[in-house]
Amino acid sequence: MxxxxxxxxxxxxxxxxxxxxxxxxxxxxxxxxxxxxxxxxxxxxxxxxxxxxxxxxxxxxxxxxxxxxxxxxxxxxxxxxxxxxxxxxxxxxxxxxxxxxxxxxxxxxxxxxxxxxxxxxxxxxxxxxxxxxxxxxxxxxxxxxQQANTKMWMPWRVVEKVPASPTTMTFVFEPADDTPATPGQPGQFVSVRIPVADGLLQARQYTLSADAESTERRVITTKFNDGGEVSPVMHEKIQVGDVVELSNPYGDVTLDDGDGPLILATAGIGCTPAASILRALATHGSGREVLALHADRSLDTWALSDQMLQDVERIDGARLAVWLEQAQPELTAVGATAGGGSARLDTHEGFMNLAEIDLPEDASVYLCGPLPFMQKVRSQAIAKGIPATKIHYEVFGPDLWLASAN
Missing domain, CATH: 1.10.490.10 (Globins)
Structure with a gap:
């Protein structure tokens, strides 16, 4: 004090x-x-x-x-x-x-x-x-x-590189040496450090988008930033077989250990922590009530759509609602082919609006996406009776939420 x-x-x-x-x-x-x-x-x-x-x-x-x-x-x-x-x-x-x-x-x-x-x-x-x-x-x-090693940066080899949408890429890494690896938690991120065009090392944080608890692999999904320094190198230069430096997993916006209802509200590439959480719940056979909400420009731009649809189908208490700026009625068919049924998939046109849906009582809310999106959805959640203390958010890059509040 x-x-x-x-x-x-x-x-x-x-x-x-x-x-x-x-x-x-x-x-x-x-x-x-x-x-x-x-x-x-x-x-x-x-x-x-x-x-x-x-x-x-x-x-x-x-x-x-x-x-x-x-x-x-x-x-x-x-x-x-x-x-x-x-x-x-x-x-x-x-x-x-x-x-x-x-x-x-x-x-x-x-x-x-x-x-x-x-x-x-x-x-x-x-x-x-x-x-x-x-x-x-x-x-x-x-x-x-808490880490399983005392190193800051460790070598991990790219073993898969697969487009997740026209502007996003999923990378799968495996350890390139025998350094003990720390298991992550759903919602956490790792830093990736690579040399950029002029040789300077630059680091960026990327959410573990699947298999977060594994010590044998790291999975991240990145969005191409036209004019950026790191993502163009990741998307255009890094290839399967290359070795990249990764940090241990960090991040305090993680899946809680309880059994209460969850609301995962995301937009754009902010879907990565929600995808990680859904994968963990599906893998562990969770019976929690889960409401996954996602907003995107179109079905084509929705990164990890197949993964999220499939995992929602694997979780008995889960349902998914999607808002698309460009209406695409074929989305219901995509949901059906992904998991054998589309009854738990709701589609909406326009921007996410919590007033349009019923929210589970006593739910914990996780937000990730552009700052204006998170501020708007947080306000909507509070207006529908969810306590502010049960709303958690993750920010890509420096946290400007604090800056905008002062």
């Missing part, structure tokens, strides 16, 4: 720092990368720096953490910290790097705010920073300790 000395200073200066954090963070990254360009080689995403999402995510996290300390003095924002820690560990962030961040972040704060940063203000915000950093380091050490 904040000290009695720091609390009134943070209360007084949070509006100022919050209003300037969007200018402070670009300056911070500029300073840090100038002094430590090696951090762009395999740790920080160059693309996220270029489009500004990393800066927005950092700004949102700092503002959210400071606000929480003021409004909830006896607790820490565990959900926020957990999400950040899982992303950090998937990139191999180490404790010593927090000192580097501190140095250049506070140089940026002092440069931007000038005389407003008195010794008292600097000391108070230093306290906030290290409360957050120390909490993250503790969580990250625990996550590293």
């Amino acid at each position: 904040l000290s009695d000395t720091a609390r009134p200073v943070i209360e007084a200066t949070l509006p100022l720092v919050g209003s300037r954090i969007g200018e402070i963070t670009p300056l911070f990254y500029q300073k840090m990368f100038a002094a430590h360009p090696e951090l762009l080689n395999g740790t920080f995403s160059r693309a996220n720096q270029a489009n500004g999402t990393q800066r927005q995510a950092l700004a949102g996290a700092i503002a959210a953490f400071a606000s929480h300390l003021l409004n909830n003095p006896d607790t820490l924002p565990e959900a926020v910290l957990s999400r950040i820690a899982h992303k950090h560990t998937s990139l191999g962030i180490t404790e010593d790097q927090y000192q580097i961040v501190y140095k250049y972040l506070f140089e940026a704060i002092a440069e931007d705010l000038g005389e407003a940063v008195t010794d008292e203000v600097a000391a108070a915000w230093t306290e906030v920073y290290w409360l957050m950093a120390d909490a993250l380091v503790k969580i990250e050490k625990g996550l590293y300790a």
